[in-house]
Amino acid sequence: MRYLPLNDADRAAMCAKIGVAAIDDLFVDVPAEARLTGPIEGLPPHATELAVERHMAALARRNLSAGDAPFFLGAGAYRHHIPASVDHLIQRGEFLTAYTPYQPEIAQGTLQMLFEFQTQVARLFGCDVANASMYDGSTACWEAISMARRITKRGRVQLSGGLHPHYVSVAQTMARFTGDVLDVAAPDLSAANDSEALIAAIDERTSCVVVQYPDILGRIGDLAALAVAAHAKGALLVAVVTEPVALGAIRSPGEMGADIVVGEGQAIGVGLQFGGPYLGLFATRKEYVRQMPGRLCGQTVDAEGRRGFVLTLSTREQHIRREKATSNICTNSGLCALAFSIHMSLLGEQGLRALALQNHALATAAADRLAQVPGVRVVNDHYFNEFTIELPTESRGVVRTLADRGILAGVPLGKLYPGHAALANGLVVAVTETTTAQDVEQLAVALAEVLS
Amino acid sequence: MSLNPTGWRPELSPELTGAESGGQPTFTGNRALMLEEPLLFEIGSITTTGVDFPAIDPSAANRLGGLERAGPIGLPGLSEPETVRHYTRLSRQNYGIDLGAFPLGSCTMKHNPRLNEKVARLPGFADLHPLAPVSTVQGALAVIHQLGEWLKTLTGMPGVAMSPKAGAHGELCGLLAIRAALEARGDARAVVLVPTSAHGTNPATAAFCGYAVEEIPATAEGRADLAALQARLESDVAAVMITNPNTCGLFERDLGRIGELAHAAGAFLYCDGANFNAIVGRVRPGDLGVDAMHINLHKTFSTPHGGGGPGSGPVVFSEALAPFAPLPVIERDGQGYHLVEEETAGDHHASSFGRMVAFHGQMGMFTRALTYILSHGADGLAQVSGDAVLNANYILRSLEDVLDAPFAASGPCMHEALFSDKGFGEGLTTLDLAKSLIDEGYHPMTMYFPLVVHGAMLVEPTETESKPALDQLIGALRHLAERARAGDATMKQAPFFAPRRRLDETLAARKPVLVWEG
Numbered sequence: 001m002r003y004l005p006l007n008d009a010d011r012a013a014m015c016a017k018i019g020v021a022a023i024d025d026l027f028v029d030v031p032a033e034a035r036l037t038g039p040i041e042g043l044p045p046h047a048t049e050l051a052v053e054r055h056m057a058a059l060a061r062r063n064l065s066a067g068d069a070p071f072f073l074g075a076g077a078y079r080h081h082i083p084a085s086v087d088h089l090i091q092r093g094e095f096l097t098a099y100t101p102y103q104p105e106i107a108q109g110t111l112q113m114l115f116e117f118q119t120q121v122a123r124l125f126g127c128d129v130a131n132a133s134m135y136d137g138s139t140a141c142w143e144a145i146s147m148a149r150r151i152t153k154r155g156r157v158q159l160s161g162g163l164h165p166h167y168v169s170v171a172q173t174m175a176r177f178t179g180d181v182l183d184v185a186a187p188d189l190s191a192a193n194d195s196e197a198l199i200a201a202i203d204e205r206t207s208c209v210v211v212q213y214p215d216i217l218g219r220i221g222d223l224a225a226l227a228v229a230a231h232a233k234g235a236l237l238v239a240v241v242t243e244p245v246a247l248g249a250i251r252s253p254g255e256m257g258a259d260i261v262v263g264e265g266q267a268i269g270v271g272l273q274f275g276g277p278y279l280g281l282f283a284t285r286k287e288y289v290r291q292m293p294g295r296l297c298g299q300t301v302d303a304e305g306r307r308g309f310v311l312t313l314s315t316r317e318q319h320i321r322r323e324k325a326t327s328n329i330c331t332n333s334g335l336c337a338l339a340f341s342i343h344m345s346l347l348g349e350q351g352l353r354a355l356a357l358q359n360h361a362l363a364t365a366a367a368d369r370l371a372q373v374p375g376v377r378v379v380n381d382h383y384f385n386e387f388t389i390e391l392p393t394e395s396r397g398v399v400r401t402l403a404d405r406g407i408l409a410g411v412p413l414g415k416l417y418p419g420h421a422a423l424a425n426g427l428v429v430a431v432t433e434t435t436t437a438q439d440v441e442q443l444a445v446a447l448a449e450v451l452s
Numbered sequence: 453m454s455l456n457p458t459g460w461r462p463e464l465s466p467e468l469t470g471a472e473s474g475g476q477p478t479f480t481g482n483r484a485l486m487l488e489e490p491l492l493f494e495i496g497s498i499t500t501t502g503v504d505f506p507a508i509d510p511s512a513a514n515r516l517g518g519l520e521r522a523g524p525i526g527l528p529g530l531s532e533p534e535t536v537r538h539y540t541r542l543s544r545q546n547y548g549i550d551l552g553a554f555p556l557g558s559c560t561m562k563h564n565p566r567l568n569e570k571v572a573r574l575p576g577f578a579d580l581h582p583l584a585p586v587s588t589v590q591g592a593l594a595v596i597h598q599l600g601e602w603l604k605t606l607t608g609m610p611g612v613a614m615s616p617k618a619g620a621h622g623e624l625c626g627l628l629a630i631r632a633a634l635e636a637r638g639d640a641r642a643v644v645l646v647p648t649s650a651h652g653t654n655p656a657t658a659a660f661c662g663y664a665v666e667e668i669p670a671t672a673e674g675r676a677d678l679a680a681l682q683a684r685l686e687s688d689v690a691a692v693m694i695t696n697p698n699t700c701g702l703f704e705r706d707l708g709r710i711g712e713l714a715h716a717a718g719a720f721l722y723c724d725g726a727n728f729n730a731i732v733g734r735v736r737p738g739d740l741g742v743d744a745m746h747i748n749l750h751k752t753f754s755t756p757h758g759g760g761g762p763g764s765g766p767v768v769f770s771e772a773l774a775p776f777a778p779l780p781v782i783e784r785d786g787q788g789y790h791l792v793e794e795e796t797a798g799d800h801h802a803s804s805f806g807r808m809v810a811f812h813g814q815m816g817m818f819t820r821a822l823t824y825i826l827s828h829g830a831d832g833l834a835q836v837s838g839d840a841v842l843n844a845n846y847i848l849r850s851l852e853d854v855l856d857a858p859f860a861a862s863g864p865c866m867h868e869a870l871f872s873d874k875g876f877g878e879g880l881t882t883l884d885l886a887k888s889l890i891d892e893g894y895h896p897m898t899m900y901f902p903l904v905v906h907g908a909m910l911v912e913p914t915e916t917e918s919k920p921a922l923d924q925l926i927g928a929l930r931h932l933a934e935r936a937r938a939g940d941a942t943m944k945q946a947p948f949f950a951p952r953r954r955l956d957e958t959l960a961a962r963k964p965v966l967v968w969e970g
Contacts, residue, residue, distance in 0.1 A: 345529065
């Protein structure tokens with residue numbers, strides 16, 4: 001078997017050294033009645049590399065990949081072009097096959113990269129500090145709510161209707177067990193977001209207000225007034241960014257007063273991957289650093305006075321604090337953080353701005369084209385690379401019909417908000433640098449045909 | 453063309469022997485292939501980019517709502533050659549499995565097959581949107597479904613949740629299901645029992661779910677104390693969390709009995725499956741009364757650790773807990789695969805405790821793990837656990853004369869061998885041996901864990917080490933053990949040859965510098 005270096009002579013010699021007749025004798029502590037005597041039933045026997053590759057490739061061919069179709073899906077996962085060097089570099093064995101950097105003397109590569117990543121994320125979000133990553137945006141969002149509870153000692157949370165419904169679901173699942181009270185609303189199919197209602201709802205029991213920026217419908221709203229209102233009542237403002245490329249064009253949540261900024265970093269370097277692994281981003285103010293969840297990398301010196309990096313402030317973490325830890329998180333999303341950091345280094349500020357402007361220009365052109373389709377209304381006044389259109393009929397059926405024609409048309413709000421009749425005709429359309437004018441034209445023509 | 457056809461060979465000049473020349477400082481601070489690398493922020497600039505963009509149509513509309521970025525962000529860029537060099541140079545300051553044995557106990561640092569990487573990158577898997585119409589992702593759903601079915605087969609458990617993102621997230625999933633099941637029968641319970649040898653994530657997870665944590669002591673032979681456990685199993689206990697094989701490297705012989713006692717007391721049995729690599733294909737935890745167990749795909753099923761993730765922690769469930777498993781659930785019928793989410797959960801998943809993550813879990817890890825299982829098959833997986841246990845026992849029996857092995861008499865170890873610092877010379881510790889092992893060209897073993905052994909050293913070789921590689925590792929450990937017993941104080945200075953000497957962790961924590969402010 002190609003991944004097992006021992007041969008039978010090795011095994012016999014090693015058994016002799018140990019003092020057993022056979023490997024099976026090493027399993028004497030497993031109760032005899034539970035021990036399996038032959039190969040486990042229900043699995044095939046081992047297979048060659050070629051056979052396995054053929055099998056998996058056949059499964060892959062049963063999917064319509066985004067690159068093979070006009071593609072307009074977003075709603076929390078975005079398709080961007082990833083430079084070839086990113087994937088090459090993350091496959092360096094020293095990155096790919098390393099562990100969490102518990103032995104800093106031989107993990108400076110990972111640690112320095114994490115230090116650079118933390119700095120990139122903090123700057124992008126307009127915050128003082130960022131951690132070394134979380135599982136994904138949705139779990140980072142819940143961790144931010146937990147952190148706000150620890151800081152404010154309050155348990156009431158105002159969730160904007162513009163927050164991704166999966167993120168809301170995750171928070172609702174966890175809040176069932178922690179006792180946090182969540183005020184939740186669904187969005188309206190209108191250009192205005194629910195900032196005013198959120199401001200009115202903040203009171204002395206509020207631990208935090210959670211808003212997505214841009215929100216689930218693609219709308220962009222100024223966060224400054226929300227931050228002021230939250231702070232006036234002693235509450236925190238948590239901003240959620242699911243499309244970090246947007247921050248190449250629009251102001252960061254941190255500079256508008258957000259106290260904790262979390263996000264999904266998948267759009268930069270990681271790819272779609274059918275939903276995972278993704279990359280949770282987490283940044284905040286310096287004064288809250290000891291309440292942060294997750295790994296933190298910090299700068300220090302070695303015994304010869306040379307600069308080096310270590311995991312630090314670990315007294316917040318489960319392997320030291322056990323049941324008193326700020327979170328139970330252990331593994332982060334290290335390799336995805338590396339991919340993000342490499343892609344961001346390639347872009348740099350200039351590239352990120354150019355990428356963002358290109359996305360915005362293509363999105364506005366696409367919105368204008370789709371607005372010409374009879375019966376289609378563009379909901380948003382303002383957006384980055386994603387906007388919502390309203391169709392004269394339920395969008396889920398339209399999307400299925402278009403999928404049968406080989407067009408991946410967007411995310412129907414009926415799928416995200418089942419049971420909300422007022423949203424059923426909404427369709428969230430994302431346009432990135434990977435979308436061509438021909439793709440948009442194909443969508444517009446097909447949409448017109450399906451709707452007529 | 454052959455090299456140097458003249459036959460001339462360079463000779464070392466007599467005055468140039470290693471010691472004198474090696475001590476010379478270099479202009480760059482580099483030492484040949486040991487290359488120093490500045491921070492991105494010291495070499496990049498905000499006017500450099502390694503990506504080309506088409507010109508933007510100046511007449512393009514602006515619909516950013518007046519929220520355009522005003523000032524600089526402070527993100528330096530590099531050209532592509534500079535980027536490749538920066539990260540390649542950084543990579544060389546890391547140790548990985550590809551370089552040598554990585555005997556980090558309880559972490560299962562086995563070889564990461566490259567076929568897995570290739571398969572995960574097929575556009576038919578990697579370039580799929582999680583919200584794409586299900587008719588366009590039948591192959592992807594088939595992968596998740598098939599992997600889930602085989603995890604159920606391998607564990608003998610009837611339910612599975614695929615969405616947890618890592619081991620600790622899987623623990624959370626298991627405990628949330630337990631809490632939901634208890635609430636469903638109107639039986640609020642407050643306590644989770646955890647052995648003292650447990651991973652730190654166990655008590656942290658239990659606390660995260662709102663439970664009080666109480667510890668169960670270990671016996672002198674390194675197993676959970678059954679009598680103490682039985683005495684504490686009252687009606688306020690929600691669950692017992694046990695790692696099996698445990699972190700002392702031993703199989704919990706009484707696990708079946710622990711399950712019976714827990715069930716009789718109305719509690720559930722949670723098994724931490726971090727160490728499943730030792731028993732895969734040899735015993736099914738479901739046959740020992742386990743109600744929930746997470747499986748770290750990045751351990752047993754060879755998905756790469758990536759310098760700290762991403763992981764993946766599917767959870768298998770007993771009949772009693774399966775109805776409470778989180779959404780989404782992937783089901784198959786005559787028409788194909790379906791995603792059961794909030795909308796359709798009411799039909800026959802009404803007891804689900806809800807959603808733990810956006811989307812469906814770590815697809816990129818599922819393709820790798822399924823590829824791994826297909827490669828090994830039923831026969832190969834049993835050989836995996838057999839060889840992993842054989843390698844660990846070979847290390848245990850090859851070192852027990854020079855390193856204290858506190859549980860050497862407790863029977864064969866499983867996938868990892870546990871040693872202590874007993875017998876080391878004055879002032880020398882486990883840390884000193886570990887740092888000296890770095891100089892020998894290895895990643896150290898797990899140190900100071902489990903907490904039940906003084907100066908613990910937990911060595912997990914995995915099945916992907918050859919006998920010559922193990923013999924060399926054993927030789928290095930013997931050499932260091934003998935130096936430690938002899939009180940060799942130079943070990944306190946190690947490592948000498950790594951990219952960095954020992955780092956000041958106290959300074960890092962006292963004056964945290966977490967971002968570049970240069």
